Amino acid sequence: MRKLLKFIPFLVLYILIIAIFGKEDLKGDEGRYIYYVTNLLQGFYSPTENPFLRNGPGYPLFLLPFYGIGFTVGMLKYMNAALMVGALYFFEATAKRLVSPKIAWLATVALGLYFPIYRWLVLLSPVALSIFQVVMVMYGVAKICESRKWDLRTIGWTGAMLGFLVLTKYIFGMAIMAASVLGAVAFVVWRKKKLFSLLSVMGIAFACCIPYLIYTYSLTGRTMYWGTNGGEQLYWMSSDMENEWGNWYGHTEVLERLEPKLSANHTAFYREVKTLSHMEMNDRFKEQAIANIKANPTNYIKNWLGNMSRLWFGFPNSHKQQSLKAYFYLIPNMFLVVFLLLSVIPLWKQWHRIPLYLWAWATFFAIYLGGTSIVTAIPRYLLIVMPFLILWLAYVADRLITLKIHPPE
Numbered sequence: 001m002r003k004l005l006k007f008i009p010f011l012v013l014y015i016l017i018i019a020i021f022g023k024e025d026l027k028g029d030e031g032r033y034i035y036y037v038t039n040l041l042q043g044f045y046s047p048t049e050n051p052f053l054r055n056g057p058g059y060p061l062f063l064l065p066f067y068g069i070g071f072t073v074g075m076l077k078y079m080n081a082a083l084m085v086g087a088l089y090f091f092e093a094t095a096k097r098l099v100s101p102k103i104a105w106l107a108t109v110a111l112g113l114y115f116p117i118y119r120w121l122v123l124l125s126p127v128a129l130s131i132f133q134v135v136m137v138m139y140g141v142a143k144i145c146e147s148r149k150w151d152l153r154t155i156g157w158t159g160a161m162l163g164f165l166v167l168t169k170y171i172f173g174m175a176i177m178a179a180s181v182l183g184a185v186a187f188v189v190w191r192k193k194k195l196f197s198l199l200s201v202m203g204i205a206f207a208c209c210i211p212y213l214i215y216t217y218s219l220t221g222r223t224m225y226w227g228t229n230g231g232e233q234l235y236w237m238s239s240d241m242e243n244e245w246g247n248w249y250g251h252t253e254v255l256e257r258l259e260p261k262l263s264a265n266h267t268a269f270y271r272e273v274k275t276l277s278h279m280e281m282n283d284r285f286k287e288q289a290i291a292n293i294k295a296n297p298t299n300y301i302k303n304w305l306g307n308m309s310r311l312w313f314g315f316p317n318s319h320k321q322q323s324l325k326a327y328f329y330l331i332p333n334m335f336l337v338v339f340l341l342l343s344v345i346p347l348w349k350q351w352h353r354i355p356l357y358l359w360a361w362a363t364f365f366a367i368y369l370g371g372t373s374i375v376t377a378i379p380r381y382l383l384i385v386m387p388f389l390i391l392w393l394a395y396v397a398d399r400l401i402t403l404k405i406h407p408p409e
Contacts, residue, residue: 023074053227080121088111092108094391095108134165238290311379340389
């Protein structure tokens with residue numbers, strides 16, 4: 001119990017932020033999450049006549065029991081505070097396996113005070129849940145790799161948590177498939193039992209997703225169909241219009257002419273796809289995106305570079321005037337990027353000292369970020385892997401860098 005007491009200031013901070021800035025009314029994506037929760041309470045997830053799979057069922061499933069017993073939207077947002085404190089608790093426990101207790105606590109404080117996360121605490125958003133899931137998977141993988149025996153219990157719950165993460169952010173489904181291929185190759189080459197344990201985790205994670213994939217097959221007739229969202233994101237990444245950098249806009253911004261220049265470039269196409277089903281619309285977006293990329297691959301590379309900048313710093317954004325809001329992500333993340341780049345130097349010389357599970361985390365999250373970068377990205381996607389990035393820097397600083405002070409002669 002005493003171990004939890006030091007996290008109370010974070011809990012109080014998060015509750016105050018939600019109390020001051022959180023709203024009871026629905027905004028942006030919040031309405032969609034409540035829509036899915038309402039559907040689940042009625043025994044289904046998506047309409048059958050026009051499948052609408054904008055996001056995975058992970059976050060709606062998390063909200064389901066609380067909303068079902070009468071939690072209001074405002075009350076549901078306080079769950080973000082609990083999730084973040086839980087994430088901090090297990091983050092410190094994970095960090096202690098890699099670095100000294102002092103450095104582990106400093107890294108935990110850094111994660112807890114990383115203020116870009118606060119923006120999403122006041123919203124009905126899966127960010128806090130995803131961070132908690134990521135930390136739990138990191139904790140489980142570290143525990144598996146440090147165990148001297150076949151830890152079936154930890155393998156089981158870690159795989160289930162990873163599966164829950166995939167259902168929350170289905171881009172991680174692509175990540176576990178790619179990581180499984182790499183892990184299988186590594187196992188064949190090095191024959192390490194721990195690699196087999198990690199493959200087992202990903203196998204369990206994928207098994208947890210099978211009911212959802214069977215459900216989407218029953219709706220769409222397509223195997224391995226995760227959702228109806230990726231095509232539109234790729235479409236915006238492929239845009240070759242002047243002053244456009246690949247960031248996403250929705251139907252409202254285009255068709256209601258909230259951005260006149262944007263509407264002039266895309267209204268005709270959006271009117272064309274508006275009459276299609278969600279699946280057909282997703283296919284048409286992909287088709288047009290591929291055609292745009294083939295016609296102008298150089299422009300896609302330009303948008304990809306803009307995408308990477310937007311992922312880390314929140315800009316550039318198409319047809320938007322620059323404002324001081326850019327500093328919200330720029331200030332903390334510019335230090336993060338510099339330190340991550342500098343960490344390559346000691347890593348290059350001492351790569352053999354890196355524990356297996358740190359390499360496993362790095363590979364998995366690199367695949368995730370790589371996949372995110374090819375469709376339109378926003379800083380929110382980076383927040384999910386912030387626990388790994390901070391712990392990586394903590395490990396490099398504590399274990400790979402040695403400061404020596406030579407007295408003057």
